[in-house]
Amino acid sequence: MALRFYNSIKRAKEDFHPIETGKVGLYTCGPTVYDTAHIGNFRTFMFEDLLKRWLLHLGFAVNHVMNITDVDDKTIKKAQAQGTSLLKITSKYTDLFMDDLNWLKMTPATSYPKATNSIPKIIEMIEILLDKKFAYREDDGSVYFNIKSFPEYGKLTNINLESQKSGSRIVSDEYDKDSPQDFALWKGWKKEDGEVYWDAPWGNGRPGWHIECSAMSIEALGNHFDIHCGGVDNMFPHHENEIAQSQCATDKPFVNVWLHSEFLMVDGGKMSKSLGNFYCVSDLKKIGFSPECIRYQLLSGHYRTKISFSIDKKHEGDKVVRRISNFQSRLNKRNALEFADGLLPESYQKFKKQMNDDLNTPKALAVFFSWMKAVNIKLDQNSITEIELGKAWEFLTVFDSIFGLIQNSIAEIPAEVALLLNKRNKARLENKWNESDNIRDMLKDMGWIVSDTSSGQHIKKTN
RNA sequence: GGCGUCGUACCCAAGUGGUUUAAGGGGCCGGUUUGCAAAACCGUUAUUCGCCGGUUCGAAUCCGGCCGACGCCUCCA
Numbered sequence: 001m002a003l004r005f006y007n008s009i010k011r012a013k014e015d016f017h018p019i020e021t022g023k024v025g026l027y028t029c030g031p032t033v034y035d036t037a038h039i040g041n042f043r044t045f046m047f048e049d050l051l052k053r054w055l056l057h058l059g060f061a062v063n064h065v066m067n068i069t070d071v072d073d074k075t076i077k078k079a080q081a082q083g084t085s086l087l088k089i090t091s092k093y094t095d096l097f098m099d100d101l102n103w104l105k106m107t108p109a110t111s112y113p114k115a116t117n118s119i120p121k122i123i124e125m126i127e128i129l130l131d132k133k134f135a136y137r138e139d140d141g142s143v144y145f146n147i148k149s150f151p152e153y154g155k156l157t158n159i160n161l162e163s164q165k166s167g168s169r170i171v172s173d174e175y176d177k178d179s180p181q182d183f184a185l186w187k188g189w190k191k192e193d194g195e196v197y198w199d200a201p202w203g204n205g206r207p208g209w210h211i212e213c214s215a216m217s218i219e220a221l222g223n224h225f226d227i228h229c230g231g232v233d234n235m236f237p238h239h240e241n242e243i244a245q246s247q248c249a250t251d252k253p254f255v256n257v258w259l260h261s262e263f264l265m266v267d268g269g270k271m272s273k274s275l276g277n278f279y280c281v282s283d284l285k286k287i288g289f290s291p292e293c294i295r296y297q298l299l300s301g302h303y304r305t306k307i308s309f310s311i312d313k314k315h316e317g318d319k320v321v322r323r324i325s326n327f328q329s330r331l332n333k334r335n336a337l338e339f340a341d342g343l344l345p346e347s348y349q350k351f352k353k354q355m356n357d358d359l360n361t362p363k364a365l366a367v368f369f370s371w372m373k374a375v376n377i378k379l380d381q382n383s384i385t386e387i388e389l390g391k392a393w394e395f396l397t398v399f400d401s402i403f404g405l406i407q408n409s410i411a412e413i414p415a416e417v418a419l420l421l422n423k424r425n426k427a428r429l430e431n432k433w434n435e436s437d438n439i440r441d442m443l444k445d446m447g448w449i450v451s452d453t454s455s456g457q458h459i460k461k462t463n
Numbered sequence: 464g465g466c467g468u469c470g471u472a473c474c475c476a477a478g479u480g481g482u483u484u485a486a487g488g489g490g491c492c493g494g495u496u497u498g499c500a501a502a503a504c505c506g507u508u509a510u511u512c513g514c515c516g517g518u519u520c521g522a523a524u525c526c527g528g529c530c531g532a533c534g535c536c537u538c539c540a
Binding site: 029030031032037038040041042043044045047048072073074157158159160162209229230231232233234235236237238260261262263264265268269270271272273274296297300301302304305306307308310312313315316317319320322323326327330360362363365366367368369370373376377379380428431433436437440449450451452453458460 | 537540
């Protein structure tokens with residue numbers, strides 16, 4: 001089955017054809033680094049990572065660009081509140097973001113351009129828009145995009161401007177605009193901005209809310225590229241505005257495929273900073289979540305449906321991760337790797353079909369689990385052939401290169417714990433069950449759970 | 464007010480007209496294994512898809528109505 005995606009702007013699934021054969025230009029809206037990202041933010045980044053991993057698996061050369069928005073109202077406000085520089089704030093939260101990405105086993109983007117490094121391109125684009133009369137200047141040095149000049153405005157989100165309710169934003173807006181829905185390309189310098197400004201032909205100031213994504217994506221991927229991703233909340237106005245300013249500036253179609261991931265819900269509502277109902281990676285780490293467990297929770301629902309995140313589901317993810325990891329060690333014990341020669345089992349074709357169908361991860365996982373069960377039965381019955389072992393190893397390897405659920409990091413075991421384990425092992429060999437059980441209790445009090453498996457003692461940290 | 468999504472077992476979650484007399488995961492229960500415990504492995508678990516009506520030879524899947532949940536329209540993944 002051909003690779004298909006649900007293209008938001010078409011509101012339908014369509015076959016994917018890259019502009020340049022074998023290559024994909026992928027732009028994913030990155031974080032605004034004013035605070036720690038929460039797990040809802042990472043749902044989107046995880047989806048984008050999955051998309052990239054799948055494209056890579058299919059053999060595409062992917063140029064993945066994720067921007068870092070390091071100047072806007074919030075970053076400036078935060079820097080002022082903390083009495084520090086914008087750079088200090090943004091580099092702190094950029095570092096934290098990268099640490100979290102890494103911990104969650106996300107594969108790095110090809111590049112992470114920063115808004116503050118793209119000012120020349122931003123200015124260049126605004127100048128073009130001014131020249132072409134798509135934009136206009138105001139007395140305070142700001143520049144606005146005139147949305148009435150772009151007939152296609154609203155195409156992505158099916159928005160009819162006349163029917164929109166006048167929101168509070170318009171009332172409270174401190175800038176002058178011809179039409180309330182026009183958006184800022186450039187915000188003229190104000191006292192509150194302090195040191196934060198750049199020179200532009202029409203006056204000092206800083207980029208508006210959306211232009212940086214257009215500038216960075218076009219700079220890195222060209223005027224017209226394949227895929228642009230983000231969360232559904234970015235559709236309006238962010239992506240709508242990107243389309244308007246980009247197409248008016250370049251006279252080219254901007255993006256072929258728009259992919260939007262749904263929200264992560266918590267307690268029946270969307271997880272968000274403003275509602276205060278969010279978990280950060282560090283919160284989850286503290287209560288014992290592994291990256292694999294989080295990956296499972298975020299990837300086990302389809303990216304276009306709302307999924308609920310819950311602490312109660314930790315057990316579910318843990319168990320799945322354990323089963324798959326255990327499956328790997330079962331295969332390992334049979335030296336499956338030695339028989340692997342690139343052949344894949346039939347189930348892989350089903351798996352591929354599901355992934356190709358708009359990244360249907362729930363179905364792909366179902367295919368994988370059914371297959372794993374069948375192989376487990378053969379392993380139990382000792383009726384598996386060497387060819388099958390090799391194929392199993394290959395499929396498991398492919399599977400994990402996409403989902404990243406196998407836990408191979410063995411926790412650091414403190415010396416005192418290792419000592420007790422040794423002691424217990426000795427006792428067991430001498431059938432001293434009382435001593436063995438006592439040591440197990442001691443370890444439990446210290447926060448370690450020991451299990452006796454056919455391959456010896458297995459130790460795991462409790463939460 | 465405008466635009467849009469969803470309602471499937473105890474929980475999560477696929478399936479959008481017949482190959483589904485509804486995937487997969489968790490939980491529960493049962494079995495295998497085991498010094499014990501845990502883990503692992505296997506099996507069982509919805510005649511039914513929010514409610515009502517309609518279309519059809521045939522509907523969870525299409526249409527209409529009702530009820531309920533959620534999202535966007537304002538910075539937000």
